[in-house]
Amino acid sequence: MMDSPQISPFIIFFASIITSNMVLTNFLGMCSFISISNEFKTASGLGKAVTLVMIFTTVINFAVYKFIVVPLELEYLRYVVFIIVIAASVQIIELAMDRFLPELHIKLGIFLPLITVNCAILGISLFMVIRDYNFLQSLLFGAGSGLGWWLAISTLAAIREKTNKSKVPAGLVGPGLTFIIIGLMAMAFMGFSGIFTIQ
Amino acid sequence: MKNDLRTVFYRNLWRENPVIRQILGICSALAVTNRLENSLVMGLGLMFVTAFSSFTLSALRNLIPDRIRMIVQTLVIAAYVIIVDIFIKANMPEISTALGPYVGLIITNCIIMGRAEAFARKNTPVISFFDGLFAGIGYTIILLCIALIREILGFGTVFGFNVNFLNFTNWTIMVVPPGAFFMIAIIIWIASGITNRGLKKKESKKEGAI
Numbered sequence: 536m537m538d539s540p541q542i543s544p545f546i547i548f549f550a551s552i553i554t555s556n557m558v559l560t561n562f563l564g565m566c567s568f569i570s571i572s573n574e575f576k577t578a579s580g581l582g583k584a585v586t587l588v589m590i591f592t593t594v595i596n597f598a599v600y601k602f603i604v605v606p607l608e609l610e611y612l613r614y615v616v617f618i619i620v621i622a623a624s625v626q627i628i629e630l631a632m633d634r635f636l637p638e639l640h641i642k643l644g645i646f647l648p649l650i651t652v653n654c655a656i657l658g659i660s661l662f663m664v665i666r667d668y669n670f671l672q673s674l675l676f677g678a679g680s681g682l683g684w685w686l687a688i689s690t691l692a693a694i695r696e697k698t699n700k701s702k703v704p705a706g707l708v709g710p711g712l713t714f715i716i717i718g719l720m721a722m723a724f725m726g727f728s729g730i731f732t733i734q
Numbered sequence: 735m736k737n738d739l740r741t742v743f744y745r746n747l748w749r750e751n752p753v754i755r756q757i758l759g760i761c762s763a764l765a766v767t768n769r770l771e772n773s774l775v776m777g778l779g780l781m782f783v784t785a786f787s788s789f790t791l792s793a794l795r796n797l798i799p800d801r802i803r804m805i806v807q808t809l810v811i812a813a814y815v816i817i818v819d820i821f822i823k824a825n826m827p828e829i830s831t832a833l834g835p836y837v838g839l840i841i842t843n844c845i846i847m848g849r850a851e852a853f854a855r856k857n858t859p860v861i862s863f864f865d866g867l868f869a870g871i872g873y874t875i876i877l878l879c880i881a882l883i884r885e886i887l888g889f890g891t892v893f894g895f896n897v898n899f900l901n902f903t904n905w906t907i908m909v910v911p912p913g914a915f916f917m918i919a920i921i922i923w924i925a926s927g928i929t930n931r932g933l934k935k936k937e938s939k940k941e942g943a944i
Contacts, residue, residue: 661835718915
């Protein structure tokens with residue numbers, strides 16, 4: 536095992552919200568980012584759910600990887616392990632929410648099953664292993680990435696609510712225009728690079 | 735709906751191309767396309783996984799109970815992805831570092847799940863194999879188109895060979911993420927432009943006949 540890179544966890548936190556945003560610079564979680572960004576309210580709900588699941592799964596995957604997978608030398612099975620952990624924790628979160636926070640469950644319930652196949656969630660766990668983060672770094676990396684994803688999808692949805700009413704060339708209607716908006720957003724977020732970077 | 739080889743081929747490569755029509759598998763399509771080499775390896779990897787996972791899932795389609803089919807699909811896909819990952823790591827270590835986590839993310843690539851759900855569940859193994867293979871080829875072609883333009887403009891090279899004969903300044907925007915978003919938007923625009931023109935022609939022909 537190599538030593539963890541000595542980056543302050545707080546820099547990781549802010550960098551993963553802004554300069555290394557999951558969706559705008561690493562292109563993770565694009566599928567739902569495009570298809571569920573028509574309405575601000577729904578998009579924001581999905582963002583909240585993703586943030587919650589991301590924090591939860593990063594912590595569990597960190598523990599499972601460090602204490603079960605590495606000691607047994609099963610690193611090549613990590614994809615299978617991570618995907619099962621994610622699917623299981625989404626189920627557990629859904630059950631727990633239904634029992635303890637029924638109001639929140641009604642609001643976020645429909646999004647939870649979708650999150651299992653959101654590549655951002657699996658991506659976070661894989662980045663965590665590749666970059667060899669320690670526990671605090673992983674926790675804040677997961678939290679920051681979740682918040683960054685939430686920020687990005689709500690911004691995109693707010694812009695798309697306006698552009699849905701405007702006239703655009705026929706070929707650009709729908710996904711074409713959305714990609715151009717995302718490109719412009721990514722350029723805006725790039726303006727922050729240089730303040731802090733993680734890689 | 736007919737499901738012979740030709741319809742499957744045409745559908746996956748153009749009419750329902752996974753990337754530009756259905757907006758599936760975008761994550762990796764954007765992330766690995768700054769170099770042609772990376773895109774080609776990624777495309778071949780995805781082709782292998784879609785083809786064989788469609789074949790396996792179609793062969794098992796009567797044995798898998800409906801309620802747990804998602805988890806079975808994911809496990810079958812994960813098994814093939816592990817094979818691809820180990821193969822790339824062993825034979826092309828440099829590309830493996832460049833691709834980073836995106837090889838592992840083939841598991842959550844919606845194209846594979848999409849083909850398994852929409853096609854392999856209802857069809858025989860051999861045709862499912864080709865359906866998966868052609869979906870992978872459709873994905874690879876779009877990836878190579880984006881990568882070709884991004885690599886020429888961003889680095890002035892094609893597959894690492896210098897083609898910058900005019901000595902223009904490299905466009906940094908093509909190397910960084912926003913360039914990928916703009917390129918895919920342009921390709922989608924071109925594709926739907928061609929389709930729209932085709933539809934208009936058909937309509938005017940009908941009107942003429944009446």
